Amino acid sequence: MVHPFTAASFNQFLGEHKLMASRCTQCKQTFLPPRAICPNCHSDQMEWVETSGKGTLAAFTSVYVGPTFMNAEGFDRNNPYATGIVELDEGVKISARLTGVDAKNPANIKIGTPMRVEFLDRGEGDAKQTFLAFTPAN
């Protein structure tokens, strides 16, 4: 199957529990979210690469007022969730939801914590969606 370098392909890979990035075959830079054209050397010779899914926490925030689908999961003003930016071992940064961290006590969340990817499946059948998340690796 041909996967164009789009968000739709990226999400399809998430559904297969793969965190995929695009890599420029010319200058070897990796991009996440995937890009069709290399911003570095302007080549369109991209290839998909599966990332290790491992990295470190670069930034985070606790969210007290989230979107409807997060409210539906039971998160609200009294039960915040965390989102953050993880720098993967491949050197690219990506924002995602954080699980397994104490969103109510952000002082307990440490920048530089080793993280690993987690795939959150929500819904059934055609309505099934997979969300990207990271959780502490230890």
Ligand SMILES: [Zn+2]
């Ligand atoms: Zn390039």
